[in-house]
Amino acid sequence: MNTKYKDLIAQTFEFPQEEFHTEHGNLFFHGIDLMELIAEYGTPLKFTYLPKISENINKAKQWFHNAIEKHNYNGTYNYSYCTKSSHFKYVLDEALQNDIHIETSSAFDIDIVKSLKKEGKLSDNSFVLCNGFKRDKYITNIVSLIEGGHKNCIPIIDNYEELNLLLKETKKTFSIGVRIASEEEPKFEFYTSRLGIGYKNIVSFYERAIASNPQVELKMLHFFINTGIKDNSYYWNELLKCLKVYVNLKKVCPTLNSLNIGGGFPIKNSLAFEYDYEYMIEEIINQIKIACDEADVATPNIFTEFGSFTVGESGGAIYEVLYQKKQNDREKWNMINSSFITTLPDSWAINKRFIMLPINKWNTQYERVLLGGLTCDSDDYYNSEQHVNAIYLPVYEKDYPLYIGFFNTGAYQETIGGFGGLQHCLIPHPKHILIQKDSKGNLTTQLFKEQQKSEELLSILGYGNE
CATH class of the missing domain: 2.40.37.10 (Lyase, Ornithine Decarboxylase; Chain A, domain 1)
Incomplete structure (x- = not known):
């Protein structure tokens, strides 16, 4: 017995x-x-x-490398760590040993970035993707990075006013991204994410506020799903809607070259946990390539910002x-x-x-x-x-x-x-x-x-x- x-x-x-x-x-x-x-x-x-931090980072980088090679995808993969998952120095020290980039979400995050740069853990060429709703101190800190010569500091525009707030603070040229306000899962308490700009409004926002401004280059479209990357109809539907925005935007915006597929991978929460990471990555790369080839536009460089999966x-x-x-x-x-x-x-x-x-x-x-x-x-x-x-x-x-x-x-x-x-x-x-x-x-x-x-x-x- x-x-x-x-x-x-x-x-x-x-x-x-x-x-x-x-x-x-x-x-x-x-x-x-x-x-x-x-x-x-x-x-x-x-x-x-x-050691588990480095192990997971390198697993993801290898999976994306394999998928890009398999589908003959013409674009790079860039692993970013979103610091909100754990801001501790021992986490960043371990993660940054693996040639990755940083995603921030608040003003004090930029102070962490500056500390890491001072120690030589981050360079001016490292991407710092500045997400979140931005006001006052956060805007000031982002501008201080830009004016300090950080080439790849990319504020992700969350609402129409943020671009003007940045332009008021600096005369330097800089790159930006735009976040899509994705629709939430059907069972959610509201329909559309409070973060980002609506699908239908992004191209017109670019044409109105960015296209004729020589101080700003739009480099990145940011797509984020709150529930994470899952093999369900909701995720694939939102990804396809995002790709329609990307190809339409790319046709009028030659500087656009990157797609940030935010939304994290799940992590093991049970001894019965099963998730086919390699399949999901291969299919994401495949869908992006199909959409771009059909529209006859160049495939974007891919960024992810994995937090829980990293740490x-x-x-x-x-x-x-x-x-x-x-x-x-x-x-x-x-x-x-x-x-x-x-x-x-x-x-x-x-x-x-x-x-x-x-x-x-x-x-x-x-x-x-x-x-x-x-x-x-x-x-x-x-x-x-x-x-x-x-x-x-x-x-x-x-x-x-x-x-x-x-x-x-x-x-x-x-x-x-x-x-x-x-x-x-x-x-x-x-x-x-x-x-x-x-x-x-x-x-x-x-x-x-x-x-x-x-x-x-x-x-x-x-x-x-x-």
Whole structure:
């Protein structure tokens, strides 16, 4: 009779997988002995496995290279990282080792760009694509890059007024992109994205405001789908509409040479995750080539701006189950030594699911449980997995601690959770470590941030000055 947790996983999924395997009942992640990590650093613990960032970047670059070669596509591919997914320096340092570009979304992003340029991590030839709604400080900072000689700083125009705001700030010539206001998925709460300019208005905007202005060159059309790049009728329909705009715009705008297919790739959120990245890339390249060939216009250089795909699968969080509460005949609550609201805010705010696995006790029996956080908030819980409406974990034993891990949490969670700031119910942010490989391929760990102390939170609240 198969009643152990490892049997449950083996009969439900193909296991072990590329990043996960077990030894002696303990879980390993990319060859990392997580129980050794716990022994050294304790819990709760956040970690970032930096090599995964470079691995995913180079996978995508190779897939696009293969697709361009296969379809005899006449254009380059440019990988950009959208910093909003994780602004941390260790992420940018790792990502920029792989000859990529940057997409920004706010004024302070430009300060990060300047810091990276000062360190030699970015050059004047690196593309800096400035997205988002722009006013005052953001406009000023973009102009400072342009006037500082950054050749490939391309503000992506979000609304009609932004171009005039830029022109008022500088006399230099500069390149721009224009963002399409794509239609949202049918089940969305509104029809059209608040970002960008409508499909039908882009050509007339170019002819009215850009074509006769020698100070500005339109280089890029930006296409973004909020739900990401998915193999469904909604995505392909929006892409084809975008391509109609591109070919019509290209016919009247000879400087246009790039198409930014924004919208990210999905990342693994379950052991049952399946996504054919190579097929999607090949078909996107194919559709772009068909549309341009039929219209007899040159195929564009392709840009992507992958955020979660770049950094998401590098992150993880480890907790200890402190106690089990039996609230009725059916529900068992495993209480973790942290909070989901503060450390995995997307699980609370948008019901996002991550890969959740026990770190130890794989050779023991399992039970169905609910997971609760430490805050006194009814919403601080995690109660289902991506593949099944339940959570199963090894049986709780008071004298044999159970540790659980959440994986592929590297995008957005720290910034949305207010890293280094106030946390709900003043639950401290966990210790955070970085995991890297040395020149010989050996794993090394480095403490990035200690767990928050009471003094830090009190100081923010105004108690530290008394």
